[in-house]
Amino acid sequence: MATSIEEKPDFKWIGKSIRRVEDPRYLVGRGGYIGDIKLPGMLYTAVLRSPFAHARIGSIDTGEALEVPGVVAVFTGQDCKEKMNPCANFGPPTITQYPLAVDKVRYCGEAVVAVVAESRYAAEDGVEAVEVDFEPLDPVVDPIAAIGPGAPVLHEEHGNNLAYERIFEFGEVDDAFREADVVVEDKLHWGRSSGMPLDTCGAVARPALNGSLEVYCNSLNFNFFIWLVAAALKLPSNKFTVIPVPAGGSFGSKFFAHKVPTLAGFLALQTGRPVAYIEDRLDHITNSDHHGSDRYYDVRMGLKSDGTITALDVDVVDDYGAYLQFGVGTHGNSLSQAVGPYRLKNLRYRLRAALTNKCQQGAYRGFGSEVQNWVLERMVDKAARQLGMGPEEIRRHNFIQPDEFPYKIPTGNIYDSGNYPAVLQRAIEMLDLDKWRTEQERARKEGRHIGIGVVTTQERSVFSSTEFWFWFDKPAFPLTSSPESVTLTIDPTGEFQVQMHSQAMWGNSPETVAAMLVAEEFGVDPYKVNVSYADSAHSLPGTGPGGSRFTVMIAGAVRGASKRLRAKLFKIAAHELEASEDDLEIVEGVVRVKGVPDKSRSLAELASTAYFFALNLPEGVESGLEESCTYDHPYTTLPSDDRKDLGVFYPFMGHACHIAVIEIDAETGTHKFLDYVAVHDAGTVVNPKTLAGHVTGGAAQGIGSAMYEELVYDEDGQFKCSTFMDYLIPTAMEVPEFKLGHVETPSPYTEFGIKGGGEGGRMVAPAAISAAIDDALSDYGVRITQLPIKPSEILRQIETGTQS
Amino acid sequence: MAGDMRSITLTINGRQLSRDVETRLTLADFLRDHLDLTGVHLGCEHGVCGCCTVLLDGRSVRSCLMFAVQADGHEIETVEGLSTDIDKLHPIQEAFSEEHALQCGFCTPAMILRTKELITNDGELSREEIREQLSGILCRCTGYQNIVNAVVSAREKMHDPQVAGR
Structure with missing residues (x-):
């Protein structure tokens, strides 16, 4: 293998192929994936899925399932409709969705009934015992025929199967074709595939204190939109906390994939107990939020x-x-x-x-x-x-x-x-x-x-x-934010903590990137930097991985927080060293006066002052060494x-x-x-x-x-x-x-x-x-x-x- | 059948233990849920992805396709048997990190165990042969190239008398 990547001589860490800081826990079987989380009294979920592409849901008999040993409760789409709002939706409001199908199923594999039980084995037994009467409808399979005349309609409220249509034209297209010497034409079809990570989407929801709900989940980025999931569950946004859990791959398939945590949350609220809903392969492959383009x-x-x-x-x-x-x-x-x-x-x-x-x-x-x-x-x-x-x-x-x-x-x-x-x-x-x-x-x-x-x-x-709304002349919610945040802490002994504020790692290397950048900023060892992820109750705005954004955005946020933290360190050091802040520099984790290396303070010394000796701090400086930065997209304009x-x-x-x-x-x-x-x-x-x-x-x-x-x-x-x-x-x-x-x-x-x-x-x-x-x-x-x-x-x- | 129980005795990562288990309990669920060996990962539960691979008497098996009772009397090794001390990793674990042979980490324990089996039993395989021998375990992140590199590197480490015998 000939790898030829130019090293950047200007940087100490950037451009170096260092071993990832994430690796050790994965090498010893302690990845902390969603399936590894077990809470006391936790119940397990199995889902009955539609065997039909298009059908009305007739009667559902759950009586026998409730008799199965270990089965605690059984829920249908009707329960969802009565007790929650439709799921979060960035598409047309006329196309609504619940985590369990209501009245009608619209694809083979759509979730119909959820069985909650003391073990996954019992939950699967319960699914076996549920009886559903489906009345099959004509399926709509060919997308061209679907938007033609006479096709059965999927969503009656929407009226037809054309979810969206628009023509954009840039430049003088017809003129250009008229003046072209050669015109080539083709019909092309890109078939449907999917990210298909080896670790599926999953969530463990727990009713917590004072009516709040905690959800461990591996598929919710966009933490500033997590209130949409709370709204689906009819919870106030501040009573719904998501604790991000690392995932064994996403590749898009976990991009704000909210149906799984919404269902887990619903089941936990209904049963009053912690409930795990972790997709098995069949669940994921038939019912993922994210099949790819077709x-x-x-x-x-x-x-x-x-x-x-x-x-x-x-x-x-x-x-x-x-x-x-x-x-x-x-x-x-x-x-x-x-x-x-x-x-x-x-x-x-x-x-x-x-x-x-x-x-x-x-x-x-x-x-x-x-x-x-x-x-x-x-x-x-x-x-x-x-x-x-x-x-x-x-x-x-x-x-x-x-x-x-x-x-x-x-x-x-x-x-x-x-x-x-x-x-x-x-x-x-x-x-x-x-x-x-x-x-x-x-x-x-x-x-x-x-x-x-x-x-x-x-x-x-x-x-x-x-890009999500310029399709509409009058968009309902013309969002312009896609921020990322970092909190940088030097603890009382001088060690670094980085906290990120969105979904935990999906197989990318966010912790290595953050640690390398902190190392670059402060001249410390990246392997000594600890990285963690904030839960949504304590998080600053974060969009998470997606669209190859994370390294760029984390770099911006780390740099911003570093500047603020450095400024505070320099204020404290300048006061202690009786020097001007402008004359200070950080070299290998030591703040010193430029040209006078003996006049210096280690980060541990400065941290000690910052946390323990308030009377030694310059006027107006608060105790502690923690700074955050929310970095907005550095270059975007309105359409x-x-x-x-x-x-x-x-x-x-x-x-x-x-x-x-x-x-x-x-x-x-x-x-x-x-x-x-x-x-x-x-x-x-x-x-x-x-x-x-x-x-x-x-x-x-x-x-x-x-x-x-x-x-x-x-x-x-x-x-x-x-x-x-x-x-x-x-x-x-x-x-x-x-x-x-x-x-x-x-x-x-x-x-x-x-x-x-x-x-x-x-x-x-x-x-x-x-x-x-x-x-x-x-x-x-x-x-x-x-x-x-x-x-x-x-x-x-x-x-x-x-x-x- | 639900509820049928049997007593089994087996050796897991060098330690013998006995448990009463439901006969329908898979070996994978037994290892994960009863023994907290979370390095056993479930990617498909139908025997294709290979993430649940463990060594049974030194040979790789898919623990999602076996019942725990079938392992009665056998020796099982999981990735936790190599090392659970992140400051003292096994040479194969080291090789995987050095070669960046893992991204999300989900297939990693299976790949590491398969590597151990290959190095122990199969001698000097070419890169092409290594690929063939790894093809029973899916990786969705790496494109496999660095995993092949890690197998080669681990083999060199294991043949180094300084680290051999671990």
């Missing part, structure tokens, strides 16, 4: 004969499933980097969000922007082939150049910085593209089919909340009223080039990776090793979405892949060795120049793989137009190509 595209791209891309026309129907919990923010993501790294000026984007009898859709690593990347790269490749240009040639020709930043794209979003030609060049060199092209030719003569896929995509980071300019909402623009070399067996349609290079630019790198882990892990998930993973519903809306035997997560055998490289173009807008890099691998790999397969089978005219790519489809196209 999009059907009609796309046109206009170009000049020299390869200059002039226009893009996107018409997309997105199959959102039965509910629209998060609105259409996943398309806000697409618009943040809709033109990719290219100087493309004219863009039309038509979105129709369809409701069907499937599980709802939400976040998955890329949050919808990865789909736009794939679509754009597919079209660039098609145009290149038509124009007889190489993949790197057409891209180089259209790249935004390094001297053009900050660069405003047609949608209004800003790209902060970048060097796209350098990233491409690095990737070409690392792969040795010429060598592989020679090898490809040699193999072709032997009847072997090697393909090389070269793609260059954006990797936006740090969302602003405007224009006419929505011709959506404003700045995702400006810290990473970039990546992946080159995949794949051999296809034309007899079987199967593939083999021969080489794979991934070069990313995520601005200043804090920890090269953990960033590399995101790239390889994300690329593995990209391989999954591209070739293996599919959440399949048949024509009756039956769910066909409710286990890991049917939903195929890549194993170590399916994922190749990656060669990783990095180019750093620091962001001018963030602390230390960091950009987010948590999602990048998955935002690039599907396009690279698709391109490589096309290239391998160009003799047959194979073109990948839908994901996941199945051997049967490859064989079908080979056969068609052979015949023609």
Whole structure:
């Protein structure tokens, strides 16, 4: 493996591949996941799920279940409707949802009855004993038919199955197409996959003192919106406390996934006892808050004969499933980097969000922007082939150049910085593209089919909340906040505590990042910094991980809190040392007078003064050493009223080039990776090793979405892949060795120049793989137009190509 | 059947113990819920993800697919058997951290135990062979590359006479 990441000489810790501070507890089996939490008197939950895609719920007989030994209580949607409000919802108010279905089920696997018992075994026995009469209705499965005439309606209150429609137009699209020398068109389908973490969503809710409810939970970020969950449970916001619990992965699937904690909370309130509801795999795979994008595209791209891309026309129907919990923010993501790294000026984007009898859709690593990347790269490749240009040639020709930043794209979003030609060049060199092209030719003569896929995509980071509502002319709640907070404490003996204020770690490395940054600020050992997470009753505003925002935002908050803490330390030290604050510096955990190293105080000495010797403090300085900082998004603007300019909402623009070399067996349609290079630019790198882990892990998930993973519903809306035997997560055998490289173009807008890099691998790999397969089978005219790519489809196209 | 009980005696991480258990209790739930061995993780409970892997008489098994009563008379090792002292980790645990072979940590105990089994029984495997041998355990975070690195590194550590025998 050739890892080539430039170290930043200016920093002591930033840029170093240090071991993660999170690791030890996980290595010894003490991860503290939700399933590890056991409270005295705790009950367990099992859920009866709908076997039908679309049905009226008739009578429910719970009598026999209540007789099962160990079963304590049984609840239905009717109980929810009577005793709580609908669940939190960022979508249309006409599409409501309860944690247990009310009157009707709208997808196979929707929760119908919850059984609470003394053990999970007894709860499952109870589910077996529940009798439900379903009256099946006609299912709505095809999203195009769903929004056509005559389709059965999922939500009567909404009136039809078109949850949302809008056309955005930027620039002069029709003119550009009229003046284009070449127009390429295609129909593309990105199939439904999902984050599918190995640890599911879970919550343990406990009725606490004075009518309050405490919920341990691994899936609630956005702590400043946790009152929405309290409101669903008819609790005052200050009587509902969430204690964040680390999770074994999210990848989007735990992004404000509130149905699980809402149900656990409801069951605890009803029974008056602590209740655990932890999804099993069946619960999660059928009923997650977050299946991924499922999009059907009609796309046109206009170009000049020299390869200059002039226009893009996107018409997309997105199959959102039965509910629209998060609105259409996943398309806000697409618009943040809709033109990719290219100087493309004219863009039309038509979105129709369809409701069907499937599980709802939400976040998955890329949050919808990865789909736009794939679509754009597919079209660039098609145009290149038509124009007889190489993949790197057409891209180089259209790249935004390094001297053009900050660069405003047609949608209004800003790209902060970048060097796209350098990233491409690095990737070409690392792969040795010429060598592989020679090898490809040699193999072709032997009847072997090697393909090389070269793609260059954006990797936006740090969302602003405007992307959730700029879709509406009169949004109900035009939110502009997406803050992150840190509290920094030097304790009475001089040791550091960092408290973060949102969801605990999901597999990213927030504690390592925070510890490294504190080490950078104060010259202390990062392994001596302790990191914890505030509960929601004591937390400052926090948005949590998502949209590759956490490292950038935590860095801003740590820096802000550090400045405040340093100022206080200097005040105390200046008083003790009889020096001016301006003459002080911190070096390796010691505050000293510049140029006079003997005149110094250790942090432990200053902490002692701060906590124990109030009479030694300068006037106006309070006891203690604790400072907090709430860091708001450093660069975001409002959209224009006419929505011709959506404003700045995702400006810290990473970039990546992946080159995949794949051999296809034309007899079987199967593939083999021969080489794979991934070069990313995520601005200043804090920890090269953990960033590399995101790239390889994300690329593995990209391989999954591209070739293996599919959440399949048949024509009756039956769910066909409710286990890991049917939903195929890549194993170590399916994922190749990656060669990783990095180019750093620091962001001018963030602390230390960091950009987010948590999602990048998955935002690039599907396009690279698709391109490589096309290239391998160009003799047959194979073109990948839908994901996941199945051997049967490859064989079908080979056969068609052979015949023609 | 619910309620049927049996007495079992087995060795867990080197210590022999006896318990009365329901016959339908899975080995995984027995280890987690009765013995507090939280390093045993449940990712699918249908025998695919491999996160519940433990060593039974030195060989990896999926503890979600076994009943506790089936382990009667056997020796079980979980990740807690390697080390629970974060200041004195087992060389395989060290290797996983050094190579950044874990992110969320959920598959990690299973991967560590499988690594121990491979190093003990299977000699010098190539990277490709290591991948094949690890393919019964899913990891959703790392893309596996660093796990393969950790297996190679752990093998070197374990063959180093300074650390061997632990």
